[in-house]
Amino acid sequence: MTTLRDVARHAGVSIGSVSTVLNNTAPVSPALKAKVLKAVEELGYVPDAVARSLKTGRSRTIGLIVPDITNPHFSAVASAIEIACDASGYALLLCNTTDSPAKELRDLHLMRRQRVDGVILVPSGSGEAYVAELKRAATMPVVLIDRTLEGFDADAVVLDNRAASYGIVDYLVRAGHRRIGIVAGPTSMSIAEERLAGYRQALEEHAIDYIEDLVARGAYQPEPDYRATASLLARRPRPTAIVSTSNHTMIGVMKALADQGFRCPEDMSVASIDDVVWATAFSPKMTVMAQPIVEMTELAASRLFGRLAGTMTGPGTVLVAQPALKVRDSTRPLTG
Amino acid sequence: MTTLRDVARHAGVSIGSVSTVLNNTAPVSPALKAKVLKAVEELGYVPDAVARSLKTGRSRTIGLIVPDITNPHFSAVASAIEIACDASGYALLLCNTTDSPAKELRDLHLMRRQRVDGVILVPSGSGEAYVAELKRAATMPVVLIDRTLEGFDADAVVLDNRAASYGIVDYLVRAGHRRIGIVAGPTSMSIAEERLAGYRQALEEHAIDYIEDLVARGAYQPEPDYRATASLLARRPRPTAIVSTSNHTMIGVMKALADQGFRCPEDMSVASIDDVVWATAFSPKMTVMAQPIVEMTELAASRLFGRLAGTMTGPGTVLVAQPALKVRDSTRPLTG
DNA sequence: AGACATCACTGAAACGTTTCGGAAGGGCTC
DNA sequence: GAGCCCTTCCGAAACGTTTCAGTGATGTCT
Numbered sequence: 001m002t003t004l005r006d007v008a009r010h011a012g013v014s015i016g017s018v019s020t021v022l023n024n025t026a027p028v029s030p031a032l033k034a035k036v037l038k039a040v041e042e043l044g045y046v047p048d049a050v051a052r053s054l055k056t057g058r059s060r061t062i063g064l065i066v067p068d069i070t071n072p073h074f075s076a077v078a079s080a081i082e083i084a085c086d087a088s089g090y091a092l093l094l095c096n097t098t099d100s101p102a103k104e105l106r107d108l109h110l111m112r113r114q115r116v117d118g119v120i121l122v123p124s125g126s127g128e129a130y131v132a133e134l135k136r137a138a139t140m141p142v143v144l145i146d147r148t149l150e151g152f153d154a155d156a157v158v159l160d161n162r163a164a165s166y167g168i169v170d171y172l173v174r175a176g177h178r179r180i181g182i183v184a185g186p187t188s189m190s191i192a193e194e195r196l197a198g199y200r201q202a203l204e205e206h207a208i209d210y211i212e213d214l215v216a217r218g219a220y221q222p223e224p225d226y227r228a229t230a231s232l233l234a235r236r237p238r239p240t241a242i243v244s245t246s247n248h249t250m251i252g253v254m255k256a257l258a259d260q261g262f263r264c265p266e267d268m269s270v271a272s273i274d275d276v277v278w279a280t281a282f283s284p285k286m287t288v289m290a291q292p293i294v295e296m297t298e299l300a301a302s303r304l305f306g307r308l309a310g311t312m313t314g315p316g317t318v319l320v321a322q323p324a325l326k327v328r329d330s331t332r333p334l335t336g
Numbered sequence: 337m338t339t340l341r342d343v344a345r346h347a348g349v350s351i352g353s354v355s356t357v358l359n360n361t362a363p364v365s366p367a368l369k370a371k372v373l374k375a376v377e378e379l380g381y382v383p384d385a386v387a388r389s390l391k392t393g394r395s396r397t398i399g400l401i402v403p404d405i406t407n408p409h410f411s412a413v414a415s416a417i418e419i420a421c422d423a424s425g426y427a428l429l430l431c432n433t434t435d436s437p438a439k440e441l442r443d444l445h446l447m448r449r450q451r452v453d454g455v456i457l458v459p460s461g462s463g464e465a466y467v468a469e470l471k472r473a474a475t476m477p478v479v480l481i482d483r484t485l486e487g488f489d490a491d492a493v494v495l496d497n498r499a500a501s502y503g504i505v506d507y508l509v510r511a512g513h514r515r516i517g518i519v520a521g522p523t524s525m526s527i528a529e530e531r532l533a534g535y536r537q538a539l540e541e542h543a544i545d546y547i548e549d550l551v552a553r554g555a556y557q558p559e560p561d562y563r564a565t566a567s568l569l570a571r572r573p574r575p576t577a578i579v580s581t582s583n584h585t586m587i588g589v590m591k592a593l594a595d596q597g598f599r600c601p602e603d604m605s606v607a608s609i610d611d612v613v614w615a616t617a618f619s620p621k622m623t624v625m626a627q628p629i630v631e632m633t634e635l636a637a638s639r640l641f642g643r644l645a646g647t648m649t650g651p652g653t654v655l656v657a658q659p660a661l662k663v664r665d666s667t668r669p670l671t672g
Numbered sequence: 673a674g675a676c677a678t679c680a681c682t683g684a685a686a687c688g689t690t691t692c693g694g695a696a697g698g699g700c701t702c
Numbered sequence: 703g704a705g706c707c708c709t710t711c712c713g714a715a716a717c718g719t720t721t722c723a724g725t726g727a728t729g730t731c732t
Contacts, residue, residue, distance in 0.1 A: 003688055003689085005688075013711080014711065014713065019690060023690085027710080029711085044472075046453060048689070049689095050395060051390050053689075054387050054690095054718065056690065069405070070411050078432075079404075082430065092429065110427055111382055113382055188713085251614055252617075258621070281591050282618030284618075339719085351682090361721085362681095384716080384717090386719090388718080391686075391719045392720065
C-alpha cells in the first residue's frame with residue numbers, strides 16, 4: 001500500500017504539502033501541484049480513508065438499519081439512500097435487523113464502533129426499555145423512517161398512516177362496501193395501530209359499525225398474514241372487501257384468496273397499502289395506496305446530511321408524507 | 337468520546353493492559369481484568385474501530401456491490417451476506433451500481449479507500465477494457481456472484497444458466513409446445529448468452545428449429561422486457577409459450593400479456609428463471625426455475641472469509657449451482 | 673541462597689493522515 | 703537598504719489503537 005509518505009518522497013516534497021494539494025485546503029504553487037499530481041499518478045496512490053477518519057474524527061460514512069432488506073419497501077429505501085450517499089461522497093454501512101430489536105441494538109453498537117457520522121434507522125422495537133437502550137446506543141445523529149419513537153428526539157419522516165387506511169376504506173365504502181375486513185399489523189407497532197385507527201375512523205364517519213370480528217392481526221409477513229386472511233374469510237357474514245396494510249400482507253391475502261377459491265375482485269375486493277412493481281404485473285392489478293417512499297427517503301437523507309453539516313440544528317422534527325390512492329382492478333363496486 | 341486512555345486512567349492501569357484485557361490477547365490477572373471491565377462499564381467505553389483498523393491494517397469490513405438492490409434477487413443476496421457478516425463480526429459496506437460499469441468502478445475505488453478487507457461483487461460490465469480497469473481497482477480479495485469475468489482471476493459462484501433455460505424449454509417441449517419464444521437479456525451479458533444457449537440446445541435436442549424471430553431481446557428490466565414481449569406476441573404464427581429469463585422479465589411478460597388480453601396459461605404458457613415470494617401470490621402462480629440464491633450467497637461469503645482468514649489460497653475457483661424447476665400454474669400442456 | 677525462568681504489567685513506537693506554528697524567500701513601503 | 707508582510711512550503715504533533723521490548727516481582731531448581 002502506498003502512502004502519503006511515499007508520494008512525498010517520490011515528488012521531493014513534504015508530506016503536508018501532498019495533503020494540502022490533494023485536499024486543496026490551501027493555495028499552492030502550480031509547480032508543487034504538478035509534481036504531487038504526477039507522483040500520485042505514477043504511484044497509483046489511493047488515500048487511506050481510515051487514517052483520515054481517525055485524524056478528522058469523521059468517517060464520511062453513514063449507517064442504514066432496516067428490518068428486512070428483502071422487503072421491496074426497504075430495498076427502495078436502501079436504493080435511495082445509496083444514491084444520496086454517492087452524491088455526497090459518503091459510504092453506506094448496511095445492517096438488517098430481521099425485525100429483531102436486539103439485533104437492532106447490536107447494529108447500533110456496530111455503527112458506533114465504526115464511527116459512522118449518522119444513521120438512518122427504521123426502528124423495529126417499541127416500549128420504554130427499548131427506547132432507553134436506543135438512546136444510550138445512538139450517540140450520533142439519527143433520522144427515523146416509517147416510524148417515530150415516543151420519547152426519542154430525532155428527525156423522522158413518516159407516512160400519514162391514518163390517512164392511508166382511511167383513504168382505502170373511504171373508497172371502498174363509496175363503492176358500496178359495508179362489511180370490510182382488515183388484516184392489520186401487530187399491536188406492538190405504532191404504524192399498525194395508526195393504520196387500524198384510520199380504518200376505524202373511516203367506518204365511523206360513514207356510520208358503519210366497527211366490528212372486532214373483521215379485524216385480523218397479521219405480522220406484516222406473508223405467512224402469518226395468510227393465516228390472518230383465512231380467519232377473516234371464515235367470518236359470517238363474510239366481508240365483501242379486505243384491506244391489506246402492507247405489501248407483504250398483500251401477498252398473504254392474495255394467496256389465501258386463491259387457495260380458498262375466491263376470485264378477486266369478483267368474490268372479494270382487495271386494496272392494499274404499499275405499491276410495488278409486481279402489483280400491476282399479475283391478475284388482478286392491485287388497487288393500492290402508494291407511499292412516496294423514494295421522496296420520503298430523500299427527505300430523510302437530506303435531513304441527516306443537514307445535521308452532519310451543521311446547517312440543521314435544534315430538536316428533531318417529523319415530516320408526514322401523504323399517500324396516493326391508485327385504483328386498479330382488485331376492487332369493484334358493490335351493487336345491491 | 338471516551339478512549340482507551342480514559343479507561344486506563346480511570347482504572348489506574350496502563351493503556352496496553354486495557355487493550356490486552358479487551359482483546360484478551362494475553363493472560364492477565366483476575367484483579368486487572370476486573371478493574372478494567374469495571375472502568376469500561378462505568379465510562380461506557382466503546383472501542384474505536386477506525387483506530388483499530390489503522391493500526392492492524394484490517395478493517396473487519398467487507399463490501400457488497402450489486403447492480404440493483406431493488407431487484408429481489410440482489411436483495412436476497414444482500415440479506416444473506418449481512419447474516420454472514422454478522423456471524424463473523426464484519427461490517428457491510430453496500431454499493432448499488434444501477435447496472436453502470438462506471439459507477440461500479442467508482443464503487444470499487446470507494447471500497448479501496450475505505451480499506452475493506454474484501455468484496456462480494458456482482459459485476460455489471462464486460463469487455464477487455466472493463467476487466468483491465470477492474471483488475472487495477474480490485475486490490476483486495478474479490479468473489480463474484482452470478483457472473484464470471486473472462487481474464488479476471490477470482491472465486492465465483494454462478495448458476496448453471498444453460499441448465500436453467502434448458503430445463504424450462506425441455507419441460508415445455510415435453511408438454512407439447514413447439515413454438516417457444518424467449519425474452520432474453522442483452523447480448524453484452526454472459527449470463528444472457530448462456531441462458532439463450534440453453535434454450536437453443538434444448539430445441540436442438542428435440543429437433544426443433546431455432547427461429548431467430550422467436551428470440552426477443554430485453555434488458556432484465558420490466559419496461560424493455562415488456563416491449564420485447566409485445567414484439568414476440570406480434571409474431572406469426574404466434575408462439576404458444578414464452579420463457580422469461582429473469583424475475584424482472586417476468587413482470588414485463590405478464591404485464592404485456594395482460595395488456596394485450598392474453599390469458600395465461602390458457603392462451604400462452606409462461607415460465608421464468610428466478611423464484612420470488614410474489615410468484616405464488618397472484619394468478620397464475622408462476623412456473624419457475626428457481627435459483628438457490630441464498631445458498632449461493634452463503635457459499636460466496638464463506639469463500640471470501642476463507643480468503644481473508646488465509647485458509648483458502650491459490651487461484652480462484654468457480655462454483656456452479658444447479659437450478660430447480662417448480663411447475664405451477666402458468667404453463668399448461670398443449671394437446672393437438 | 674543464588675541463578676534463572678516465568679509471569680504480569682508498563683511504556684513507547686507505529687499505523688497514515690490532518691493541521692498548524694514557523695521558516696524561508698520575495699516583494700513592497702518608507 | 704532596513705523593516706515588514708505575504709506567500710509557500712516544511713516539520714512535527716496528534717488522532718486512538720495494537721504490539722512488543724523491557725521491567726519488576728515471584729517462584730523454582732540446584
